[in-house]
């Protein structure tokens with residue numbers, strides 16, 4: 001089992017990263033291989049809208065730190081997409097990477113949009129200070145696009161999570177662990 005974990009927050013041990021690691025570290029105890037991409041430490045540009053990925057190439061034509069992570073998505077069984085909610089969307093680092101995933105879609109067809117092989121699972125982790133239903137549109141929108149790529153999507157919304165280090169996230173860590181066990185046992 002190959003897991004790619006995309007960590008959007010600049011906070012290395014912030015709430016979204018900790019919940020993501022609760023999932024991946026549990027999966028690793030079942031034998032999964034985990035590759036983590038801390039997006040904030042990587043140098044990459046946002047999508048240029050050049051359409052090189054649909055004309056000159058079947059991959060994103062930009063060459064930077066996002067290239068390897070995008071390539072890894074072809075080989076992943078599970079992809080963790082973890083980001084804090086900033087002003088009603090995902091944080092910028094995450095969104096810039098997400099836009100580069102345009103290169104994983106085909107645009108020459110009315111169906112079967114994804115260039116990714118089928119059968120992949122996504123875990124979307126969104127953390128926020130507001131209550132759980134405050135940004136349900138964010139989870140809905142990202143779920144819809146992840147489904148376009150063919151992912152079976154699980155979502156974990158961490159609500160009421162402040163930026164302070166003493167924020168209690170235990171219930172979310174446990175939920176991530178439980179989901180990892182469930183997914184790994186069903187393999």
Ligand SMILES: Cc1cc2nc3c(=O)[nH]c(=O)nc-3n(C[C@H](O)[C@H](O)[C@H](O)COP(=O)(O)O)c2cc1C
Pocket residue numbers: 009010011013014015016017083084085086087088089127128129130131134161162163
């Ligand atoms: C620039 C900025 C914008 C934010 N915007 C929102 C928001 O719109 N809604 C919300 O509920 N929380 C918002 N927050 C709070 C974070 O989403 C929340 O504390 C989250 O748990 C942080 O995740 P992290 O620890 O993984 O970075 C914002 C925080 C920052 C720094």
